[in-house]
Amino acid sequence: MPTSATAAATAPPSLRTGPGAIDVDDVFATPAPARPSTRVLGLLVLAATVASATVVALDPMATGQGARAILQSIADHAGLHRGVHVVAQLCLVAFAAGVAAIGARLGSRRPAIVLGVTAYLAGCGALLCATVFDGFITPDLALRYLRPGIDPEMGLHLVRLAGMAVTDLSAVGWGLQAVGIVGLSAALLANGGTDRRFGIAGLVGGIAPLAAMAAAWPVMDTTVVVAVLLSQAAWNVTAGWLLLRRSPAR
Numbered sequence: 481m482p483t484s485a486t487a488a489a490t491a492p493p494s495l496r497t498g499p500g501a502i503d504v505d506d507v508f509a510t511p512a513p514a515r516p517s518t519r520v521l522g523l524l525v526l527a528a529t530v531a532s533a534t535v536v537a538l539d540p541m542a543t544g545q546g547a548r549a550i551l552q553s554i555a556d557h558a559g560l561h562r563g564v565h566v567v568a569q570l571c572l573v574a575f576a577a578g579v580a581a582i583g584a585r586l587g588s589r590r591p592a593i594v595l596g597v598t599a600y601l602a603g604c605g606a607l608l609c610a611t612v613f614d615g616f617i618t619p620d621l622a623l624r625y626l627r628p629g630i631d632p633e634m635g636l637h638l639v640r641l642a643g644m645a646v647t648d649l650s651a652v653g654w655g656l657q658a659v660g661i662v663g664l665s666a667a668l669l670a671n672g673g674t675d676r677r678f679g680i681a682g683l684v685g686g687i688a689p690l691a692a693m694a695a696a697w698p699v700m701d702t703t704v705v706v707a708v709l710l711s712q713a714a715w716n717v718t719a720g721w722l723l724l725r726r727s728p729a730r
Contacts, residue, residue: 518581518585518723518724519723519724521577521578521581521723522578522719522720522721522722522723522724523720523724524574524577524578525574525575525577525578525716525719525720525723526716526717526720526721526724527574528570528571528574528575528716529571529713529716529717529720531567531570531571532567532568532571532713532716533709533713535564535565535567535568535571536568536709538560538564539561539564540557540560540561542554547632547633547635547636548626548632550636550639551621551622551625551626551632551635551636551639552622552626554618554619554622554639555619555622555623555626557619558619558622558623561614561615561618561619562615562616562619564615565611565612565614565615565616566615568611568615569608569611572604572607572608572611573604575604575716575719576600576601576604578716578719578720578723579596579597579600579601579660579664579719580597580601581723582664582719582722582723583596583597583664586664586667586668586671587667590667592663592664592666592667592670593663593664593667595659595660595663596659596660596661596662596663596664596665596666596667597660597663597664598660599656599657599659599660599663600656600657600659600660600661600664601660602656602660603652603653603654603655603656603657603658603659603660604653604657605653606649606650606652606653606656607649607650607653607654607657609649609653610645610646610649610650610653613642613645613646613649614642614643614646617642618639618642618643618646621635621638621639621642622635622639625638647700650700651693651697651700654689654693654708654712655689655690655693657689657712658685658686658687658689658690658711659686659690660686661682661683661685661686661715662682662683662686662687662690664682665678665679665680665681665682665683665685665686666679666683667679668682668722669683674725678718678721678722681714681715681718682715682718682719684711684714685711685712685714685715685718686711686715688707688708688710688711688714689707689708689711689712692704692707692708692711693708
C-alpha cells in the first residue's frame with residue numbers, strides 16, 4: 481500500500497501541497513502582455529522637432545504691392561506652402577503620439593496627467609486647424625481671386641481674415657499645449673529622481689510660451705512666435721529623450 485509520502489511524490493504538480501507546490505491558477509493563467517519599447521517613438525519625436533524647425537524656415541512669405549501682386553505671390557508658392565504644412569501636420573501627429581505615450585507610462589489615473597494629455601492633444605487639434613487655413617485655404621483663395629472678372633481686393637480681404645483665424649487658432653493651440661506640458665511636468669517632478677530633471681525642463685517649455693503670449697496679447701509678432709516655437713522645441717527634445725531613456729511603466 482502506498483504511503484502518504486509516496487502519494488505526494490507521484491501526484492501531479494498542480495495537486496501537490498507544501499514546498500515546491502504549483503498553484504493550478506498559475507498553470508492556466510494568461511501571461512501578461514509584453515510592454516513595447518518607446519525608443520522608436522522617441523526618435524520620431526526628435527526627428528519631427530528638426531523637421532518642424534526646418535519647414536518653418538522654408539515657409540515662403542507673401543510679398544508685393546497691391547492686392548493682385550500679393551495674391552500672385554501666394555499663388556506662385558502654393559505648392560511649397562502646401563507641402564510645408566503637410567510636414568507640419570505630420571510633426572504634430574508625432575508630438576501628440578509622444579505625449580500620449582508619456583502619459584500612459586506615467587499613469588493614466590493621475591489627474592495632472594489626464595489634464596496634461598487632454599490639453600496637449602486639444603492644442604494639437606487647434607494647430608492642425610491653423611495649418612489647414614494657412615497651408616490650404618489661403619492659397620486656394622489666392623488662386624480663385626486671381627481669375628479674370630473677380631475682384632482681387634475681395635480676395636485679399638478674405639486672405640487677411642484667414643490669417644486672423646490662423647493667429648487665433650495658433651494662440652489657442654500653443655496655450656493648450658503649454659497647459660498640457662505644465663501638467664505632465666508637474667507629474668514628473670512628483671516622481672523625483674531622473675524624472676525631476678525632465679520635469680524642470682518641461683516647466684520651462686510650458687511656462688515660457690504662456691508668459692510670452694500673455695505679455696504681448698493681443699499682438700502676436702515675430703518675437704512672440706519665435707519665443708513660443710523655441711519653447712515648444714525645448715519640450716519636444718525633452719519628450720524625445722524621455723521616451724528614449726525611461727523604462728516602461730510599471
